[in-house]
Amino acid sequence: MRALPIRVDAVLVQALIAAALSFAHLHDLALAAGQDGWKAWAYPVSVDLLMVAAWRRLRSGEAKAAGWCWFLVALAASLGANVATAGLLDLDDVPAWLRILVAGWPAVAFLGGTLLAHGAPNPTKAPATASEPPSTAAVPEPTAAEVEPSSTATELPAASPASAPSSPSPVPPALVAMARRVADEHRARTGTPIDTSTLRARLGVPMPLAEAIAAQLT
Template identity: 70%
Template sequence: MARPAVRVDAVLIQAVIAGALSFAHLHDLAAAAGQAGWKAWAYPISVDLLLVAAWRQLRSGGSKTAAWCWFLVALTASLGANVATAGLLDLGAVPAWLRILVSGWPAVAFLGGTLLVHGSPKPEETPVQEEATDLAVPSVPELPVAVPETARPSTPPVPPALVALARKVADEHHARTGSVIDISTLRARLGVPLPLAEAIAAQLA
């Protein structure tokens, strides 16, 4: 039986090395700034936890502005320790401003972690309304309805002046064409609705 090949992830190894070195640099800087014993070991843990919390907030789709802000704060603290312990700073004579920054870091990290975890409440989930199923309603055939004689529209009244004008138009049409004017032509010449044109034609007959 063949033994499974052991895959070595170079990126993971690089991350472990970088994390270990950064952890050691933060510890050395905290110890040089007057944080002795277990307190010096707590500083790199605090910085790394803030980095992780900010990264999780970025990945979860929360407030991007707050997540990037605290991610950069933690990253600055980590890079600052790496640069400070690279020989550019005398760890035997740490300046006062750096001691102040180191001693004030726990409060800053606590504030950042609290805002990242509890600062952006999740929106309340609204219950999904179930869609009502369409009920098939049988179609009812339309039955013919007999309209009583009294309900049918009567012939519209025609003003005498309109009848006189229509007679003049009909005479001109007969003189020009030799035929009696039809309802469509009469309606078009007078510009009246069809029922009114029919009523006028009835009076001209």
């Protein structure tokens, strides 16, 4: 069995490198701000999860303002950690305001994640109430052209304008059966036999063909 070739996606590799570096910078900043042990590792996970949740909200197309708001908050936290650990901040003497921001981040991330995960859904159409009467619109019956398009096209030769046929054209059995059902339904509804004009209108066929069908129904 031949092994499948492995393709390396440069964009994916770049994304993994950026995520690893940002993860490490967030951990180092949380550790310098007094969050030691497992807490220092939980901060980068919290930032990345908030960014993913905001990005999913943007992709869904719902409440884009909230999605952009929390995406920028998570991006600022990640970018701020990258800049702060680049030598611009003394990690051995972290200022008090930064310690306050790091300590308050879990509450901010929880609020953002909750709002993104449990946002208001799109309003759906209200179901029809029981008091509304059902639709009584009659469904039109299919015409003969829709039921037997191939039979009428192949078995009925085109009439010549110069001369009329001496004998009626053969009628397909399926068309006769359909005409018989239409005639029976007309008799049951009106109590009278169906006439040729009504039969032609119901079947959607030319008058000569309707007369030939009516002759076979008698």
